[in-house]
Amino acid sequence: MASQPQSSTNIPAPIDFDSIKKLTTTEAKAVDQLIINELSSDVVLINQMGHYIVGSGGKRLRPMLLLLSAKALGGASDNHLLLAAVIEFIHTATLLHDDVVDDSDLRRGKESANAVWGNAASILVGDYLYSSAFEMMVRTGNMRVMEILSKTTTAIAEGEVLQLLNCNNPETTEQKYLEVIARKTAILFSAATKLAAVIAGASTEIEQGLAQYGQHLGIAFQLIDDALDYKASKDELGKNLGDDLAEGKPTLPLIYAIQNSSESEAKTIIDAIKNGDRDAFNEVYAIVQSTKAIDYTERRADEEAQKAISALSVLPDSEYKQALTLLALFSVQRNY
Numbered sequence: 001m002a003s004q005p006q007s008s009t010n011i012p013a014p015i016d017f018d019s020i021k022k023l024t025t026t027e028a029k030a031v032d033q034l035i036i037n038e039l040s041s042d043v044v045l046i047n048q049m050g051h052y053i054v055g056s057g058g059k060r061l062r063p064m065l066l067l068l069s070a071k072a073l074g075g076a077s078d079n080h081l082l083l084a085a086v087i088e089f090i091h092t093a094t095l096l097h098d099d100v101v102d103d104s105d106l107r108r109g110k111e112s113a114n115a116v117w118g119n120a121a122s123i124l125v126g127d128y129l130y131s132s133a134f135e136m137m138v139r140t141g142n143m144r145v146m147e148i149l150s151k152t153t154t155a156i157a158e159g160e161v162l163q164l165l166n167c168n169n170p171e172t173t174e175q176k177y178l179e180v181i182a183r184k185t186a187i188l189f190s191a192a193t194k195l196a197a198v199i200a201g202a203s204t205e206i207e208q209g210l211a212q213y214g215q216h217l218g219i220a221f222q223l224i225d226d227a228l229d230y231k232a233s234k235d236e237l238g239k240n241l242g243d244d245l246a247e248g249k250p251t252l253p254l255i256y257a258i259q260n261s262s263e264s265e266a267k268t269i270i271d272a273i274k275n276g277d278r279d280a281f282n283e284v285y286a287i288v289q290s291t292k293a294i295d296y297t298e299r300r301a302d303e304e305a306q307k308a309i310s311a312l313s314v315l316p317d318s319e320y321k322q323a324l325t326l327l328a329l330f331s332v333q334r335n336y
Contacts, residue, residue, distance in 0.1 A: 015330040017059070020323045024067040027076045027084070031063055034085040038132055049113055049125045053092050062087045062192045065217075065327070069196030069210055072320035079140045079199045086149065087192045089133040094156055094188075096126035101164065104243065144198050152191040159184030168248035170270040174255050178219070186218025209314030213324065216308035221331045223301035226251035228335065230288045242281035248273050252300065254284070256293040265291075301332045 021028070039050040063084035070076040076084075098104070099112040100119045114122040130153065137149055163180045166172045193214035197207040229244045230253050244251050250273050258266045265287045272280040288294060308328040315321045 015326050015333055017330055017334075020068075020326055020330070021064065023320060023323050024064055024071070024076075027067045027071075027081060028060065028064065030081050031060075031067070031084045031088070034081060035088060038085065038089070038136060041128075045117070045121060046125055046128055049117055049121065050092075050129070052116070053096065053113055053125075060088065061221075061327075062091055062188055065189060065214060065324070066192040066196045068320050068323050068327075069193045070200060072315050072318055072324065073197060073200040073202055073206070077199060079142070080196060082136055082139060083145065083195050083199065084192075086133045086136050087188065087195075089129045089136070090149070090153060090156075091188060093126040093129035093133070094160075096122045096129070097160070100126075101160070140199070142198070145195060148191055148195060148198065152187050155183045155187045159187070163249070166250055168274050168276060170250055170254075170258060170273040172250040172255060174252060177250065177252055177255060181219055181222040182215070185222040186215045189218030189221070190214035206314045209311045212311040213308045213328075216304045216311065217328050217331055220301040220304035220308065220328065223252060223297055223304065224332055224334060227253055227294050227297040227301070229253075230285055231294055231335075242278045245272055245281055245284060246276050246278035248276035252297045253288050253293040256296045257284075257288045257291045260291040260293070261287050298332065305329060305332045 036051075039047060041047055041050075066080060066084045066087055067076050070080040096113055099114050100122050104112050104114070112122075113125070133149075134146075137145055140146075159180050159182070162176075163184060166176060166180060190211045191214070194207055194211035197210045202210075226244065229241065229251065245254075254269055254273060258269050261269070268280065269284055269287060271277065272284050305328040309325050312321055312324055315324075
C-alpha cells in the first residue's frame with residue numbers, strides 16, 4: 001500500500017478503508033462463511049434475525065483487527081478465523097441489546113431488529129449469539145482465550161450498566177464518561193487484537209502492545225462516534241441525529257459544552273440531558289458548535305489514535321502493521 005502520513009494532526013490524506021480491507025479478503029470470506037454456518041438453527045426466527053443483523057452492513061472492524069494482527073504476526077490460523085467470528089457474534093449481541101435499552105429504531109441506516117421483531121425477540125436472539133460465541137470459543141481448547149473473552153463480556157455488561165446510571169445525569173464527568181466507553185466499546189477492540197497474539201503464541205510484550213493498541217483505538221473510535229451525533233448527516237450516521245440527546249446520554253461533546261458555555265447555555269444542555277429532549281437538539285447543537293466541543297472531542301480522539309499507533313512499535317514492519325496504523329488514522333478521519 002502507498003505510504004500515508006503518520007499523524008492526523010497534519011491533515012493526512014483520506015484513508016482508503018477498502019484498500020485496508022482487501023488485505024484480509026480471503027480470511028474475511030472464510031469468517032463470513034463461519035458466521036453463516038453458526039447461525040444455522042432449526043428455530044426460524046433465530047435464522048431470520050441473525051442473518052438480518054449480521055448481513056446489515058457495518059465495517060466488520062473488530063474481526064478485521066484480529067485478522068490483520070494475526071497476519072502481522074505471521075498468518076491467520078483456523079483458530080484466528082474462529083475467534084474473528086466469535087468477536088463479531090459478541091459485537092452483534094451487544095448491538096441487539098443496546099437497541100432495546102436505547103429504544104432505537106434505526107441501525108446502520110436500516111430498521112433495527114427490535115423495530116422489526118420487537119424487544120423480546122431481540123433480547124433472546126442476542127442471548128443466543130452470546131451463547132453461540134462461548135460454544136465456539138471452547139473449540140479452540142485454549143483456557144486463556146476463554147479467560148480473556150469471559151472477562152471482556154463481563155466488562156461490556158458493566159459498561160452498559162454504568163452508561164445506564166449516567167443517563168439523564170448532566171453531572172457526569174469526562175472521567176466517568178471515558179470509563180464507560182473503555183468498558184463498553186474499547187474492551188472488545190482490545191480483546192480482538194490481544195487474542196491474535198495469544199493464538200499466535202507471541203511474546204508477552206507483543207500481546208500487551210496489541211492489547212493497548214486495541215484499547216486506545218476503541219476509545220478513539222467511540223469518541224468520534226459521539227462527535228458524529230452532532231456533526232454528521234442522518235444518511236452518513238446511519239441512525240437518527242440527536243439519538244444520544246434523546247436518550248439522555250451525557251457524551252463528551254455535551255460534557256465539554258456545559259463546562260465551556262454561559263450559565264444559560266449550560267442550563268439548556270443540562271435540561272435537555274435530564275429530560276432526554278430531542279426537540280432541544282438544534283439549540284444544543286448550536287451551543288456545541290459555539291464552544292468548539294466537537295474540536296475538543298476530535299483532539300481527544302486523535303490523542304488516543306496516536307497512542308494506539310505508538311503501541312504498534314512491538315510489531316515488525318509489514319504491510320499489515322502499516323494497515324493497523326492506517327486504521328487508527330481512519331478511526332478519527334471518518335464521517336460515518
